[in-house]
Amino acid sequence: MILFEPGVCQVDVATGQLKGATNRYVKTFRDLAGLYRDESAYQALIATRGDDVAYEVTDYPSANGGDIIIGVTRMEPGKIGDEYFMTRGHIHARPNRPEMYYGEAGVGVMLLESPHGEIRTIEIRARTMCYVPPFWIHRSVNVGLEPLVMTFSYPADAGQDYDVIAKAGGMRSRIVDDGNGGWTTVDNAGYSGRHPSLVEDIMSRVD
Ligand SMILES: [Fe+2]
Known part of the structure; x- marks a missing residue:
């Protein structure tokens, strides 16, 4: 057996890298x-910031x-319509x-949905550790005014399947401004x- 070499990386919170x-x-x-729900607001954003990095x-x-x-993941702050x-x-x-996320900077929400359609939300701030259990669809949302920076593992x-959301018409819930910031x-x-x-097919994949 060939052993992997140990590695070391630094979390640069300022750059989110x-x-x-x-x-x-x-x-x-x-x-x-x-x-996003508001297509016209999305198109307006694309007209000026289409090539900017969202995350x-x-x-x-x-x-x-x-x-x-x-x-490490970094996401810009902002909204399209009232949707973060x-x-x-x-x-x-x-x-x-499974997956683990750890808040480094900013304020985020992990939106989770079970294959059956149950919804959970976890607010993530600096030094919050978020556990994403097996079988949960997950999406992170920046609900703050600053870039959201998180470490993950x-x-x-594991791989990623994005179609599971698209085929259901999106996730069951949207995260929006509550009118009070x-x-x-x-x-x-x-x-x-x-x-x-x-x-049943998703829940049976246990290899
Ligand atoms: Fe993931």
């Missing part, structure tokens, strides 16, 4: 078409089963894999849910 990371990807606002990930990946991936900026969201392709063989959840009118056979 992991220094020493070997991988980086970004999502621009243009990449997030179809996520980015720097990580230290591994493709080896049994290993973990560590990384968010990530696309996913369930793990191996859905029984998850099993290297805070946040609240509202129903997503476009949500169609999942057929019981799809739920």
Whole structure:
């Protein structure tokens, strides 16, 4: 057996990046078409900021089963209409894999949905550790006025499935401004849910 070398990376809270990371990807606002309720507000944003980075990930990946991936994510603050900026969201392709998020800066919400359509929200501030259990769809939302920076870690063989959200017409809830500078959840009118056979298929993937 060949042993992996130990690694060390630094969390740069100011830039929201992991220094020493070997991988980086970004999502621009243009990449997030179809996520937001207010399409005209989205188009107005795209007209001026379409190529700006909405969120980015720097990580230290591994493709080896049994290993973990560590990384940092940074998301811009702001809203489209009354809906806060968010990530696309996913369930793990191996859905029984968990994840951990740790707040470094800003104020965020982890929006979680079970395959059956149950919703949970966890507010994340600096030094909050958020546990995303196996089988939960998850999306992070920046509900603050500053960039949201979080450290994360998850099993290297977890993978990401984004279609599980798109096929259901989005997640069941949206995170919006409550009118007082805070946040609240509202129903997503476009949500169609999942057929019981799809739920059963997801819940049976336990390899
Ligand atoms: Fe994940």
